[in-house]
Amino acid sequence: MPLLPPRWRLVLAVLLLVSIPIAAGVVWMGLTGIFDRVHGLVPVRPPSLDNWRFIWEGVGGRPPVHVPLLNSFVFAVVVAVIEVFVASMAAYAISRMSFPGRRFYLGLVLVLHAFPAVSLIIAIFYILRVMGLFDTLTGVILVKASLGLPLGIWLMKGFFDNLSWEMEMAALVDGMSRWTLFWKIAMPLVRPGLLALGTFSLLSAWGEFILPFTLIVSSNKALMSSYLQSFLTEAFTDFGIVAAVGLFYTLPVVALYLLGQRYLLNIYGGGVKG
């Protein structure tokens, strides 16, 4: 690798400096998970697997870890699938069709995106109670997916706006209906957008805490975030196990991030590369 010009080396140094606290946190989590007890960042005990016992047994009356893990997987995947499909269909309609109230709707979606979701939590709680969806995975999935839609719609609209009208006209002349055109021409061409939105909403749902924590009370329906939180509320917090669970909870995200970063970079670019 060629040496960076001096000005960039300075920038790099500043960036590294700013990143140190975050890096230190990650290092702490790794070390604590492995060595059980750490003073500062220095391990004081030999490494043990004791902190990882939550993988093969239920700890302190909690369900075994595969229960929240599976719940989280289901939650994240279903939320991502709903967001991708609903957002792309809504975005296509907004991008391509003119209907009464289109501008108003676009503005509304933008406002919803800017609205802090947490402020809605009491209303959401009440609505779920009425619908009989409180303390169900279905309920949280619907809430999380709905809250993610405004961003998804705007993102996908940008991608659909970039598709050429002439190509869609050609597809109609070729004999496609609007519906087939959407699936066979438009959707494959916004694939980078779909992947970006999919990855983004998957990560966001995986890390979601407030919604499942508030809207799910049964421990066998809890997600990983609530499971992790439950270790912090004990009288004597075992930081070794907290770190191990945290590490365990992070691994899928790291894997997904490594696989999906190319598409994630696209999310603010919003372009289709032909």
Add this chain to the structure above:
Amino acid sequence: MKGIAVRLEGLSKYFGRVAALRTLDLDIHAGEMVAFLGPSGCGKTTTLLMVAGIYQPSSGAIYFGERRVEHLHPRDRDVGMVFQSYALYPHLTLLENIAFPLRLKRVPADEVAAKVRQTAELLGIGHVLERRPAHVSGGQQQRAALARALVKEPQVLLLDEPLSNLDANLREEMRYEIRRLHDEFQITTVYEMRWGAFHFGVDMAAPYGTPYYAAHAGTVTLARYEGGYGNAIRIDHGNGIETVYGHSSKLLVTEGQHVEAGQMLGLIGSTGYSTGNHLHFEVTVNGEHADPMAYLLAHGVDIAKRLEAATGGTVIT
């Protein structure tokens, strides 16, 4: 394979309150090639898209043969269209692009393969069928777009400024190609071009010394050299509409003369006029300049047997 007659009756299109096209009447015989020309914004593309079925006309009727089609979905019209940007599907190979219309019609796979192969060979792109549009030249993209339009053996072929994105050599080649295909298949073809490309239109329609004719009856108010138009002929149709035909080198009418619709007015570029075979149309309504949409006919041994300016009907004010 022979095309079908296309008739437009009082065709209009409004976008909100803006008139894109006002009451166009046009008869295109089966198997003819007709060119629309005019400046951008005069309604050429709008007309083409209404014939294709992309736009619904605001009023008026479109007939394919005896069948009224303006309410039909594009897929039920049997129309092939080539767009200015080619509009190939970038995520599919040329083969899949060309096969697309047939697959949508649920043609059996072996028949699709045979027809695609045949059409591609005809257009000289048989060797690049496995590539995607981004990996072939502009000329090959153009040919693929043409193949996609032709493969379903349409009754009407619509070409929207198909050559404007090509360089001069390729344009010459494709011009010839389009002519050859038309002569071979006799598909009714509507061809669209801008003023800037007009030179080509006349080239194709009216080679050296081609006579042109009055579209409507009227009185000749001018028949002499006029500015950049070369020899111009100005005809007052008596209803507030005036047409100017320009760039002719030989005049066959004189000022004050009354002409009938269809009367021969002059010859285009018959003697060495320096700018070549150009022809301008200009239309004024009640003294004000208006954009005309002219159409000229370009098929048959006696090419350019008619060359008309569709004045009153298609004037955009």
